Amino acid sequence: MKKKWYWRLAALMVLLLLLPACKANQSPKSDAGSGKVTTLSAAIKSSKGKTVTFYGFGGDEKANLWVDQVVTPAMKKKYDITVKRVPMDIDDILNKLTTEKEAGDNKGDIDVVWINGENFYTAKQANLLYGPIANKVPSFNQLMDVNGHSSKYDFGVKINGYEVPYGNAQLVFGGDKTKFPEGFPTSSAKLLAYAKANPGKITYTAPPEFTGSAFVRNIICDVVGYDKVNQAPATKAGLYKVIKPGLDYLNTLKPYLWQQGKTYPKTTAELDQMFAAGQINMTYSYSPMHVAEKRHDKEFNDNTESFLFDKGTIANQNYLAMAKSSNAKDAALVLINEMTSESAQLKKAEAKYGYSIPPFDAKKLSPKANQQLTDIYNNQGVPSLAELQQKQIPEVQAKKIPIIESLWKEYVLND
Amino acid sequence: MKRTSTLLLACFLVALPLVVLLLWTVATQWLYPALIPQQFGGKVLGQMLQEPNFWPAVLNSFVIALATTVVTLLIAMPACKVLASQHFISQQLLTFMIYLPFILPAIAIVTSTQILFIQWHLTGTFTGIILSHTYFTLPYAMQIILESYRKMGQGYALTAKSLGAKPWQILKTITWPLMAPGIATAAGLTFIVSLSQYLPTFFIGGGKIMTLPLILLPYANNGRFNLASAYSLVFLLVTMIGVLLLKQLIGGRHHGARN
Numbered sequence: 001m002k003k004k005w006y007w008r009l010a011a012l013m014v015l016l017l018l019l020p021a022c023k024a025n026q027s028p029k030s031d032a033g034s035g036k037v038t039t040l041s042a043a044i045k046s047s048k049g050k051t052v053t054f055y056g057f058g059g060d061e062k063a064n065l066w067v068d069q070v071v072t073p074a075m076k077k078k079y080d081i082t083v084k085r086v087p088m089d090i091d092d093i094l095n096k097l098t099t100e101k102e103a104g105d106n107k108g109d110i111d112v113v114w115i116n117g118e119n120f121y122t123a124k125q126a127n128l129l130y131g132p133i134a135n136k137v138p139s140f141n142q143l144m145d146v147n148g149h150s151s152k153y154d155f156g157v158k159i160n161g162y163e164v165p166y167g168n169a170q171l172v173f174g175g176d177k178t179k180f181p182e183g184f185p186t187s188s189a190k191l192l193a194y195a196k197a198n199p200g201k202i203t204y205t206a207p208p209e210f211t212g213s214a215f216v217r218n219i220i221c222d223v224v225g226y227d228k229v230n231q232a233p234a235t236k237a238g239l240y241k242v243i244k245p246g247l248d249y250l251n252t253l254k255p256y257l258w259q260q261g262k263t264y265p266k267t268t269a270e271l272d273q274m275f276a277a278g279q280i281n282m283t284y285s286y287s288p289m290h291v292a293e294k295r296h297d298k299e300f301n302d303n304t305e306s307f308l309f310d311k312g313t314i315a316n317q318n319y320l321a322m323a324k325s326s327n328a329k330d331a332a333l334v335l336i337n338e339m340t341s342e343s344a345q346l347k348k349a350e351a352k353y354g355y356s357i358p359p360f361d362a363k364k365l366s367p368k369a370n371q372q373l374t375d376i377y378n379n380q381g382v383p384s385l386a387e388l389q390q391k392q393i394p395e396v397q398a399k400k401i402p403i404i405e406s407l408w409k410e411y412v413l414n415d
Numbered sequence: 416m417k418r419t420s421t422l423l424l425a426c427f428l429v430a431l432p433l434v435v436l437l438l439w440t441v442a443t444q445w446l447y448p449a450l451i452p453q454q455f456g457g458k459v460l461g462q463m464l465q466e467p468n469f470w471p472a473v474l475n476s477f478v479i480a481l482a483t484t485v486v487t488l489l490i491a492m493p494a495c496k497v498l499a500s501q502h503f504i505s506q507q508l509l510t511f512m513i514y515l516p517f518i519l520p521a522i523a524i525v526t527s528t529q530i531l532f533i534q535w536h537l538t539g540t541f542t543g544i545i546l547s548h549t550y551f552t553l554p555y556a557m558q559i560i561l562e563s564y565r566k567m568g569q570g571y572a573l574t575a576k577s578l579g580a581k582p583w584q585i586l587k588t589i590t591w592p593l594m595a596p597g598i599a600t601a602a603g604l605t606f607i608v609s610l611s612q613y614l615p616t617f618f619i620g621g622g623k624i625m626t627l628p629l630i631l632l633p634y635a636n637n638g639r640f641n642l643a644s645a646y647s648l649v650f651l652l653v654t655m656i657g658v659l660l661l662k663q664l665i666g667g668r669h670h671g672a673r674n
Contacts, residue, residue: 053622058630059637061462068467085468086622087633096618099526103533109621269638298444 036329040138040337043330044079051082052331054339056114058087059269062293062354070347075338081331090119097128100325108325111332112339114166116318117155121398123321124162130322132161136333139340140164145361149394150317156230156397163319164336165359167348169286170315170388171214172306174294179281184307188222188249195256201281203258203265203274206413207405211268211286216408217396218314220246226312226393234399240407250412276300289355292382296351305381312393317359342369349376433651439644459641463649468625476610476626477653479541483548483609484602484661490549491556491601499564513557516550521614524550529618539623547615552608556601563597599665603658610654627653 037043052075058064064087072083093113100108115123123129134140134151144165145151152159175184179201185191195202205212221229223246232242240247254261258280265271268285275283276299287293294300320336322329338344345358346369355376362370377384383391396404439445440459442452463469498509516524528547529538537543571593575585591598613628622629627650635643 051623055622057637058633059639061634061639061642065465068465072467084622086625087630088617088622089633089636092617095522095526096529096621099529099618100533103530107533107538109539109623267636267638269640273638 037133037136037333040136040333043136043333047328047331047334048080050328050331051084052328052335053084053086053109053111054114054335055086055088055093055110055112057090058085060354062352063348063356066344066348066353066356070344070353071335071339074344075335078338079331079334081334083335090115094119094122094128097123097323097325098126100323101126101128103325106325106327106329108323108327110323111326111328112335113321113323114318115163115321116316117157117395118398118401120154120159120163120319120321121157124157128324129162130324130326130329131163133322133333133336134159134161134164137164137337137340139337139342143340143342143360143364145364148361150359153394154319154398155316155395155401159319163321164340165317166320166340167318168288168315168357168359169318170288170392171211171218171313172285172288172290172308172383172388173313174275174283174285174291174300174304174306175281176275176278176301176303177305178303184305186307186310188219188309192249192253192256195253198281199256200258200260202253202256203261203271203280204284205266205268205271206264207408208402209267211284212264213401213405214286214314215284216250217401217404218309218393219250220404221314221393221396222246222309222311223249229396229400230394232400234397234403236403236407239400239403240411243404243407247407247411250408251415254412254415272299287354288357288388289376289382292376293351293355295381296355302381306383308383308387308391310391312391314395315388315392316395342366346372349373436644436647436651439641440648442641459645462642463645466630468630472625472627472630473649473653475624476628477657479544479548479616479624479626480606480609480657482541482545483552484605486545486549487552487556487605488560488598488602491553491560492598495557495560495564499561500569509561510558513554513561516554521551525614525618528615532619538619539621541624543619544616544624547619548609548612551612551615552605555604555608559597559601559604560594563594566597567593595665599662602661602665606657606661607654610650610657 054067054071064085067083067085072085075081075083093110093115097108097110097113100110113123113129120129134146140146140151150165154163173184177184179198180194185194191202204215207213207216217229220243224243228242232239257264258274265274268283271280271283272285272294274280276294285291288306291300291304291306295302295304320339322332322336326332340359342360342365345356345360347353348356349358349372357376358373360369360373362373365373374385438452441455441457443456443458444454445452498504504512525547528550532538532543532547537546567590571589572585575589580588610626611628612626613632616624616626617629620626620629627646631643631646631650634646
């Protein structure tokens with residue numbers, strides 16, 4: 001772990017050294033020339049025969065399959081554009097984006113990025129993204145709630161059209177109902193009581209693992225109240241004062257965790273495996289349809305059902321953005337539009353591709369599409385769309401997330 | 416008797432991780448605390464073969480590793496010949512210099528290389544990837560070949576020269592046969608190191624050129640052990656084919672290996 005840190009620091013230093021040198025000879029016409037996009041129809045015309053890259057998380061084989069089997073063939077057939085899917089962790093993508101920007105505009109390999117939250121905040125701060133693009137994507141205007149909160153803010157960061165919503169996510173718990181005879185723990189207090197009665201049967205993935213970090217934030221919001229966390233200053237000392245009851249709660253919970261909280265699973269896949277094996281009684285996911293998906297795959301048994309906290313669970317969206325250094329912005333625009341189109345997204349909502357929930361506005365969809373999406377919820381122990389929407393809390397602001405993660409490490413992990 | 420049991424133990428220790436990889440690959444259900452998977456099937460293999468980048472990645476990995484080996488040897492052989500016989504730089508300082516690429520952080524080197532390579536239009540090309548791999552494989556090859564040159568000494572070559580042999584004759588009939596085991600080891604190691612490179616392939620290749628580690632790592636990092644295991648086995652197979660092929664080509668037979 002420590003070694004990795006070292007490397008990043010060294011990389012950062014090199015970049016910092018290069019930064020002033022590159023700034024000096026950068027001309028102001030950075031957006032001009034081949035790298036500019038005007039409208040989708042113009043982009044379709046100029047991008048024929050081009051290759052476009054899609055960079056994003058590659059650890060979900062179903063999402064990968066969807067890109068390979070649905071998006072890529074459609075792009076080739078409709079627009080004669082070749083799609084290259086590059087599976088990559090977001091830290092590496094941000095590193096590469098930074099380098100490509102330093103090398104000058106319109107020369108980079110990265111075209112479309114799957115991104116959200118603190119990574120979007122970082123990318124936007126460092127001016128790595130091209131935009132605004134949302135208003136040029138017809139799928140966004142025609143199918144989504146353009147004035148909705150998640151169209152304007154990503155983890156509290158103003159989007160300003162630099163991202164197009166791509167998928168919905170909400171933290172959802174899953175449990176085997178036979179192991180919760182008194183009902184699922186729908187609050188942090190009930191969860192603690194359950195853990196005390198069943199020591200070693202609960203655990204969570206250690207932040208900064210993406211979903212584990214959300215679990216910790218969700219617990220903190222449940223204990224302290226979302227509004228307080230939202231209004232807290234984004235400094236370590238200020239935030240600590242506000243979220244201390246939440247951290248105390250996690251410390252109280254710690255001895256009753258799996259392995260007495262001395263060790264945590266590293267990925268949600270491990271968490272799922274431990275749950276499926278009956279080592280622990282509860283799992284969670286950012287995908288609201290997770291339990292249905294796993295039941296469909298026969299990995300979870302049919303007694304497994306989803307539940308939420310009464311006060312709500314953290315919900316956010318993930319997005320598609322365009323790299324400022326992209327050398328095929330026209331093809332990138334066509335790809336973003338295709339990936340957020342009704343036909344592609346409805347496919348993504350199928351079991352085969354992981355039951356992903358589209359970021360669409362129900363009022364703008366055809367009755368048939370609406371019916372298809374509603375039907376997904378009507379089975380296999382997942383909360384209804386209405387319940388999901390009712391029990392939602394927004395994401396904590398992006399810049400507070402690394403602070404909360406480091407406070408967790410300091411006061412819970414190492415305590 | 417004792418020798419046999421030691422040998423068996425060694426075999427067991429080598430085979431155990433392989434067996435686990437194999438089991439993960441063919442398992443469709445493997446839950447704690449079962450020692451072996453509860454269900455078997457070809458689902459994972461199917462998923463792997465469905466990946467459109469699978470065959471290109473295998474081919475690219477192989478070609479890049481092979482080319483890197485050739486480039487590395489082309490640089491390392493003459494360089495080591497000179498370095499082994501010179502007295503300007505102390506051998507200790509030399510070792511330090513050879514190991515420098517390991518001391519500098521890879522990410523710093525890779526990111527700054529990318530900036531240069533973008534300007535030289537080398538990103539997204541095989542040439543760029545092979546060059547960046549060579550940087551990381553050279554220390555291994557140099558160290559081995561340098562040692563081979565030192566062991567061989569200059570005596571044989573000098574004798575041949577004084578008898579009127581041409582440089583290429585010396586290389587063909589004296590240096591190469593004598594050094595073949597060392598060269599074969601260096602080549603094999605270079606091939607393995609190049610094959611497992613992730614950062615330079617990603618940064619310089621930009622995902623336009625896929626290799627096996629680029630597909631494998633996201634799965635391994637995110638706990639998809641079955642897919643990661645399947646790819647690891649393919650990885651292993653490619654490595655073995657490559658190393659054996661190089662051994663055959665170079666023809667290095669260890670002295671006294673067959674007596």
